[in-house]
Amino acid sequence: MGETYESEREVPETDAEALSETIREFIANWSGNRAFLMTRRRDGREIMRPVGSFMEGWTANTITQDLHIKTGHVRHDPIVGYLWVEVDGERYGRLDFPRNVWMQGTAELVEDPAELAAFFERRAGATGRGDAHPHDDGYRRILIRTRPQYVRAEGFYHDEPMRAVILREFPELAAAR
Amino acid sequence: MANVTELYEREREVPSEAGAEHAEAVQRFIADASARCAYLVTFRRDGRPVSRPVAAFVDGWRIHTVTQAVHVKTQHVRHHPTAGYLFVGLVPYTTTSPAPHLQNVWVEGHAQLVEDRAELDAFYARREQVTGRGDPHAGDEAWQPKLISVTPRYVRAEGFADGLHPVVLRKAELQQG
Numbered sequence: 429m430g431e432t433y434e435s436e437r438e439v440p441e442t443d444a445e446a447l448s449e450t451i452r453e454f455i456a457n458w459s460g461n462r463a464f465l466m467t468r469r470r471d472g473r474e475i476m477r478p479v480g481s482f483m484e485g486w487t488a489n490t491i492t493q494d495l496h497i498k499t500g501h502v503r504h505d506p507i508v509g510y511l512w513v514e515v516d517g518e519r520y521g522r523l524d525f526p527r528n529v530w531m532q533g534t535a536e537l538v539e540d541p542a543e544l545a546a547f548f549e550r551r552a553g554a555t556g557r558g559d560a561h562p563h564d565d566g567y568r569r570i571l572i573r574t575r576p577q578y579v580r581a582e583g584f585y586h587d588e589p590m591r592a593v594i595l596r597e598f599p600e601l602a603a604a605r
Numbered sequence: 606m607a608n609v610t611e612l613y614e615r616e617r618e619v620p621s622e623a624g625a626e627h628a629e630a631v632q633r634f635i636a637d638a639s640a641r642c643a644y645l646v647t648f649r650r651d652g653r654p655v656s657r658p659v660a661a662f663v664d665g666w667r668i669h670t671v672t673q674a675v676h677v678k679t680q681h682v683r684h685h686p687t688a689g690y691l692f693v694g695l696v697p698y699t700t701t702s703p704a705p706h707l708q709n710v711w712v713e714g715h716a717q718l719v720e721d722r723a724e725l726d727a728f729y730a731r732r733e734q735v736t737g738r739g740d741p742h743a744g745d746e747a748w749q750p751k752l753i754s755v756t757p758r759y760v761r762a763e764g765f766a767d768g769l770h771p772v773v774l775r776k777a778e779l780q781q782g
Contacts, residue, residue: 462707476691476711509654511644513693515705523660525642530656582658
């Protein structure tokens, strides 16, 4: 195994908990990173593409339309993953990579117009960006709402940034259930 | 402001003949380790995906990552021979979108776990020939390398054709390369 393995080991749980809010703030900063969403075809093969993401706590939100392939994927398979990669930020480790966060979760499609209107209102309150197309009747808005089961972040652990920070518990979501 | 139908059209896949014209640029991008970072997605036994940053050596369209038995990704590939790589550019490019855009390439393919020492030696020799980097752990008995080798079936690339149009390459086009 050797030094390489040791330098990449998961950090202690207490340290991961202490970094949890920093990681959540990192993925919520949509202008400082790029988000990619992974969904799966009916045959199980996965696809990843860039998306916009708006965080509410640990819940990730992405607006889509019924004609997009990812919408059909989520309808048939709720397992998804997000990857956030920092833009123009710090680099870390032997690979000189930007900081990054992987989140695997379960997604639902929100299609109720009242729920969508409430979402756009909350997003407008937080970012100034509400419904980008309020007068376009040809646009059937759907929200992909993802709650995490597993988060893996690299570049955040002070002196050993290649060690993975892994989060498996999300108290805010447990409290909401 | 463009309506949503126009926005959807802007994001449609480029025609296959035009996509093939970009294939070489896409391959060069993923092969240039100084221009991008790489993330490998593998699957747990229950089907849930995990992504992590990795070093990747790209030879033609085949993608290789050195691993060890102790790493989770090794077990994942052993039990589920499908994997994906996301390659993300390190320098943003300008679009009309408020969020930063980075060139990105998603590769989905068949993953093979190479454990035969002679095959590993041949890999290191090939990598050394191309990059100057052979086996950095030669002589270290604690280091027990294996190789994850992915043969692509589907490639989706953004930032290579005009605007946001993705270039999509499928098996037949990838076998020509």
